[in-house]
Amino acid sequence: MNLAGKKILLGVSGGIAVYKSCELLRLLQKKGAEVRVCMTEAATEFVAPLTFASLSKCPVYLKNGAVEARPFQHIDFPRWADLYLVVPATANVIGKFACGIADDPVSLCFMSCTCPRVIAPAMNVAMYNSPAVKRNLEVLRGFESTTVLESPAGELACGEVGQGRLMEPAEIVEWLEANSPECHPGCEASGNHTVRTGTCKNGKYCAPAVPVGKDVPPTQDKTLPGYGKKVLLTAGRTEEAIDPVRYISNRSSGKTAVALASVFYANGFEVEVVAGPMEAAFPGGVKVTRVRSARDMHDAVMERLDQADAVVHCAAVADYRPAHAADAKIKDSRSQLTIELVPNPNILRDCTAARASRTGKEASRSQNAGASRNQNSSPKHQVIVGFALETDHFKEHAAEKLVKSGADALLLNAPVASDSGFGHDCVRYTLVRPGMDVPEMKMGGKVDLAQEIVGFVIDKLRV
């Protein structure tokens, strides 16, 4: 399972190993997963919920709630999740899962989630070998969409030796990456899932996993809506040289572009990316060309433009660059330094202009060929989506930018909240379309944002 973009609900119950789930949370985030947490009351005695809330950047679902928590977390969290991980799972919650008791957040989420569930037991060896725990684990192994991880033998926190240790967080991550926990029954992707893109008869549709590794071909599944279509993405930020060691740039991490590349791939598109510097890594199956400056990105995009059915301009391109980049490092003279800035090319506008001129030429060519009698000969519409990042007067600025850009839609986003935007998994956004009121901004994951754009592109290509 590719963890990038995965939404993981982490259920924490009250054993001595609770501190290890903090490490697990961090490791999952490092792999690109978004994590939310629910805890039993006993778990909060071992590690304060504040730790998990701070690490996950989201209120923890607790028995008595928290002031800032959402009112329907017992439904919200399990519905949101692609995977429910219970780490550590105490003998007590294991018993509840097996018997259908749901009187705390961890067991309630177990009952109400429809995604795959993975349980990592941790307890004293005598408890682990007790007939009740043995039977309950056996019952859980028989549940659909439920995996019980093997508890390794070794020295336990209580000083005794035997089976009952928690699988190490790094091993749990390794296991998740190597396996695809079973999805809901009847899922056509038969457990091979990464990104949800719609609904199937069981309430969820799981697209094929995005493979990891180089030179992975596009998916050959002809039933996917993007089959046979090519999308060109721009990603990351640009760096505009001041001298050989200094540059002007911004804080874009590239996470949104990675989410977009994954969702496009999962929908069958051939994905090509022109990427500036960025931290987030692309999955396999995505062709990436690296560039540094806005002008390099412009040239690379224009070269590839004609082959694309859709173009999504996700990169945070510097609007300006220094008029002259010094050949040698500028010396520190402690006196005022003024850098003259000149505008960079506007990649989005140049793409829509190129599309307009190409469409015009194609139309007149087909007219000259007398193809106007043939209804199937109208030139195909290349879909172009831009991004607008605003910090004030969102609606006015986005509406104006959309008209000026000539794009089919503009993704308006605002990294103004301390917990969203650059480098985070959440963002405030809305999709702006020509001739329509600008919808209210909403808070969502970058994968949600990507799904909205991919859905829009698919609809447009069908027209």
Ligand SMILES: Cc1cc2nc3c(=O)[nH]c(=O)nc-3n(C[C@H](O)[C@H](O)[C@H](O)COP(=O)(O)O)c2cc1C
């Ligand atoms: C110091 C201490 C450590 C404990 N460690 C474990 C453990 O590792 N596994 C376990 O199943 N129970 C353990 N327990 C017992 C549970 O905390 C207890 O059964 C509790 O009711 C579990 O609640 P919960 O399942 O709702 O989180 C421990 C208790 C204490 C006081």
